[in-house]
Amino acid sequence: MISNELLKIDALCVSFNTQRGKVRAVRNLSLGIAEGETLALVGESGCGKSVTAHAITRLIPMPPGLIESGSIHFRGSNLLSFSEKQMRAIRGSRISMIFQEPMTSLNPVFTIGAQIAEVFLAHSKMSKQNAHTKAVELLKLVKIPDPEKRAKSYPHQLSGGMRQRAMIAMALASPNPGLMIADEPTTALDVTIQAQVLRLLAELKERVGMGLLLITHDMGVVAETADRVAVMYAGRKVEDAPVEEIFTNPRHPYTLGLLGCQPSAPANRGAPRLTSIGGSVPDLLTLGEGCPFENRCNRALPVCRENFPSAAAAGSAHTYYCHNPEAPQTEERRS
């Protein structure tokens, strides 16, 4: 184990029992986040990103969900062995979460200021007045204009961008925010507001020194924020590498395809058509043991139907899972 490892997920399997059968939402997933690092977990909808986040915070509804196997170590202790009481103490203090739609996690009947002050009061002994002053300071820190006035506002009185800032402030109110999990935090926001929130997250991360698990379907958001990237497809991690490496030297055909479909990808500039991936994501219920991307992959071999490949390394920090990977990009071809 790396000494500064903050979170380490090993061989995690999560499934859901549904009327149609067992959905294997996350299969044999391993991930690591170092202290202070931003890991982007990226993939198209339904690939298992939110389920992963909920497994870490133990918020998977059980039943129908089941964490079948694996471990999730946070600063050395396995969260999967914690009692619900221990988990409650960790959530909102050392691990905080922000979501796509902050309205669902803010309490509509309390003011923003009161909700942030509440976090202070829950974790340390201080007067209400003091907690309120600290709440206003945080609102200022997350660049909410007129923080004294805004502290007295109710969630519905704020714009989407301001609510997301308030959520971030709340996450920062905990005494020791070691890890922040942000699940599509800017997906519902307009692009100019998204840029503000992403920059804010980056600044705060530097300042507080917390690790960030940023979940997104947007490769642009990944490019803007991540130190490292894990790409998921249909419940599996298919590639994991430093951000520059993912963009310039993707080895899994799905990663390459995902980059190619972006209308803003350099290869699509002035092109008559977008690069695209044919077909659609397979039904998780009927997936076998092979590579889930096999039916859409133009490099598929017979073996790809048989089994999911084991990890292959391309350099010290880059792994991919593919029987027939893309050729590595040489330095000259990258530029």
Added chain:
Amino acid sequence: MNSLLIAQNIRKNFTIKDNQGRAHLLKAVDGVSLDIAPGEIVGIVGESGCGKSTLGRTILRLYEPDSGTITWKGKNLNSFSREEMKALRKAMQMIFQDPFSSLNPRKKVKNIIAQPLLVHKADSPEETARRVEAVMKEVGLNPAYKRRYPHQFSGGQRQRIGIARALILEPELIVCDEAVSALDVSIQAQILNLILDLREKHGFATLFISHDLAVVEFIAERILVMYLGRIVEKASKTSLTENPLHPYTRALFEAFPSANPSRRLSKKHIVMGDVPSPLNPPSGCHFHPRCPLADEKCRQSSPPLSEVSPGHWAACWKSGV
């Protein structure tokens, strides 16, 4: 000039009641002009609430404009006979964002796709069936699935159903309102390519509305940028991307996440502040409170959309006219 449709100075207001019951005027579309040539793809981009959908619906006459004129092939819509209006409704079709809520869940796909035919003219049942199968093939749906219901299709396939339904009347103008915004990026790419293929084959014009600058930049030949009900810039794609003139357009480009991790937001100048409420828009140029260049003139009077260089229009006192 050879225009299919010309909209001039279109205004569309809504009346909003506040919780004290007082009525407020919301200028959703505030004096917008645009033209579309036959077969052209015109993009409209802007953040949520700037009036894109309202403009699209007003152009399709799903909303009656409060003022302004719309001309179709040189003839003012106000002087259209009932027959001509009926023909026009065939010639203009719409594709929506959410393919699911715009498709009747209790109808078989073949009936959904055939519906515009039934409304507009009486083909024989055989002819209708033949046309439904042909259009299903064209949009990449297997005709063997024609008896299925919408929920039996994936999101991308449902959008193909919506496209088939719009296409079956062989329209001359299709308004796509956030048509790919709800789709995963790999499916989005398929649908964008499909729209381009079909346009090439059938030659319809497209008004492509999206909040996603990258999508509009890819598909459109000309782009209009909207902010709080007004057009702030319009130009050919090349001209707009290479030389954006309005500070809001520049702010959009800057804020848009780049596909390149070595050019991060932290290194860029990003615009601050929220989009103001359209119920109470700022005086003068609506963008002035967020604009780094704003001065007294910008606060006081609203700049007209003027042609800064041939075909490149901007509504900014600072754009160097």
